[in-house]
Amino acid sequence: MHDEIRQAAARRITEEAAQWLLANREGLDETSRAAFVEWLRHSPSHVGEYMAIVQWDQEMREAAGREPLDAAGLVALAGDEPAVVALHSRGEGVLRAPIARERAPARVVTGAMRGPGVARRWAGVAVAASVVLAAVAVWHRGDAPVEGIVYAAPVDGMRSLQLDDGSRIQLDRGSSIRVNLGATRRDIAVLGGTMLIDVGHDSSAPLNVTLGRTVLRDIGTVFQVSAKKDGGEVTVLSGRVDVLAPSEGWPWQPGTTRAPSVVARLQGGERATLASDGSLSHLAARTDLSQDLAWLPAEIDFHDAPVADVARRFNDYGQAPLLIEDASIAATRISGRFHARDPAGFVAYLQTLPGVQVHRDEAGVHIVRKSPATHTVRL
C-alpha cells in the first residue's frame, strides 16, 4: 500500500506538470505565472518533473507522427467509444447493454450511447467513465455457461458504474468485474483489481460478491474488495458483510442453493485479509480508511444530478455520512465540482439552497428542511 501511495503521488506530480505544460503553451498571465513559480518552488520533484515533461512532450510529438490513421479515422473510432456506460434500461434514454444469451467468446460492446436522458443521468460519472469498454460474455466452466457482463476500467483511468439494482460501483485503474443481476440473486465477481461498491436497495435479491474462492454476502452496505496475487482484502465502510467459507465449486453455478457457513462478520471500519485458498488470514479494525480509499478520485464532478445521488458519492469515501432527510432536497438537481475528501464544501453549498438546514451528530451530517421533514431518504 505504501508503494501504491508513493506511485499515486508520483503520478499526481506528473499530471500537475502536464497541466502546467499546457498552461505554459497557452501563455501564463501574471497570476498563473506566480502560481507556477510557487508550484516549482514547492519541491525539487516539481522542478524535475516539469523539465522531464517538456522533454516528454517532444517524444509524444514524434510518436504521434507514427499514427497511421488519419484524423477522420481517429474521430470515427472515438465516436464509437461510449461517452458513458449504461447498464440496464430503467428510464428514458438509458440504453441497455445486452446480456449475451448464447455461448460466444467475450466481445466488446461499442456504439455511441448518447442522448439527453443519458447525458443527464450519467454526466456526473462521465469523466471517470470516459475511457471504458463494456464486454458482454458467456463463460464456460465445464458444460455450464456463466452469463454476465464484464466491466473493466482502463489502465489510465477509473470507472464509475450504476447498476440496475441501484448499486454504485467504482473500479480502480485496470480493475475488472463480472456482474450478473437476476430476480432471485445478484452476483458480482471481482476478476482483478479493486472495486468499491455502495450496494443498491432497488432489489430484494441477495447480493454475493466472489473474490477467488471466497464469497462475500452483503447485508446492505458500502465496502471495498481488492483482488491480490496471493488472495485479497475486504474493507467495510459501513453496514455489514459476511465472509463465507471458501467454496469448492464455482460460486456462480446456476441453482446453487447451499448455505455456506459464515467465517467472519465484518462491520464498518473492519478489514479482512484473505489467503489464496480463500481462508481468512487476518482481521483488523481500521481507524483510518483514507489509505484504503486513496485510489478514489480526488474530486466529485456532477452536472444536473439529484442531491441524493451526489451525497451517495460523497458517502463512498468513508467520511461522516451525508443524510438527506427531505425528499424535495434529495430530488433537487445540482451541478458542481467539489473535493471528494472534504465534504464541508459541498455541505456549505447545500446550505445556500433555499430552506436547507444542516445539523451534525454522531450518525452523520443531516440535511433537512427548515420546516419539519416529511420523508426520509436513505442514502
Added chain:
Amino acid sequence: MSDPAAGLAHVLLEQDGLLQRYIHRRAGHAWDAQDMVQETYLRLLSADPDSIRNPEAYLFTVATNLLRQRAGGRQAGGREDGGLDEVLDRLVTPCEAAAGVDHEVRSKRLHELMARLSPKCRAVLVLHYRDELSYRDIADQLDISVHMVKKYIVKGLAACRQGMGRYA
C-alpha cells in the same frame, strides 16, 4: 522499485540511483540529472520569484548554465550545452533498462502505448501532437469540451510516461 514508470518524481522519491549509475556509465558525467535538478531548484529558491518572468525558460537556462559549468570544469571544449539534452533524456526514461533502448525503438513503443489508450484519448493526442489542431478544433471534432480535451492530453501524457516503464 516495483514500478519504475511513475516518472522522475518516483526516482527522486526512491533514490535508487539507477539514473545516476546510468549517466555515470554512459555519459561519463560526474554530475547527474538529480544533481542538476537539485541545483536548479536551489537557484530557483534563492531567486526573487517576481524576477522570473518566464519560469520555463528560467529552468532550462539555469540547467544549461550549470551543466556548462560542470562540463567546463571537467574538460576543455565540452559540448555547447553541457549535455543538457542527454541529461533530459535520462529524466524522461528514469529506468536503466528503458534508458538503454535506442531512440527509434522507444518512439515505436510510445506509439504502441498511445494506440492502446482509449479511442478518444488517442484521437486527442494525435490531433494535438501530429495534426497540431487547436483545443477548440479537437473539441469540435470529437464533440467534447475544451476542458476534456486538455484533460485527455494530461492523462495521456501521464499514462504513456507510466506505461513506458513497463517495457523495462
